[in-house]
Amino acid sequence: MIISLNHYLVLAAFLFCIGIAGVLTRKNAIIILASIELMLNAVNLTFVAFARHWGDVTGQVFVFFSMVVAAAEVAVGLAIIVVLFRHKESINIDEVNLLKW
């Protein structure tokens, strides 16, 4: 059995959907952030698999940039969670409905 692009794409699709399920089913804001990380990671895996498929290193450069964005997102997201906890004494996202109509 030769492992080809399709195997990696299927694996990435699985990981991405696990991430979606996590975002939609959990209430803890930190776990939601972790699920988003899982989804980003699945997309990165797709990028690297396609880079290998075309024999072109550009996909890997793009993964590097997406990691930078992920790091920035986590830093700001966790800061928001810290502020949220100071205000509400909880990080349950159901209690954060200030911007909801």
Place this chain on the structure above:
Amino acid sequence: MEAIFFIILSVVAIFSGLMVILKKNPISSILFLILALFTTAALYVMLAAPFIAAVQIIVYAGAIMVLFLFVIMLLNLNRIDEGRSTVLKTLGVIVAGTMLVVAAVVLRSVAIPADSAFLRGVGEDYGTVETFGRSMFTTYLLPFEIASFLLLAAIIGAVVLAKKKLD
């Protein structure tokens, strides 16, 4: 041999991914996320991307996960999270399942060119730090500089947000 490694790694990755969203204790969730990120790093090595694998371990499994664990322990958030109501949970799983089905349909219907570097193999220098760096600091120099600005903005944003009081 490659197939065996791939199967083991993907089983571990999917299992730890499921554990991230199923574990009720946030600390164990994050520890399973670290495992998932490590298996992805191993897959990057199999895809001839050793530099990306190293960055993955240093940045994700090192820095970002320490940040996660620090926030959980600092705020003492190590509480049991039962998740949303059963209706919302079912809906969420249905949405994710539909997404998976859509992805499967798309993957089956799109013809991927048979002429793949997976079969041909890539050159010795593919994915090394040298080729990676040459690409990044010539063609993608401007995005690289912009990324540094993004990180600066993120650092300032995080500090301003987490500060106790703004004077």
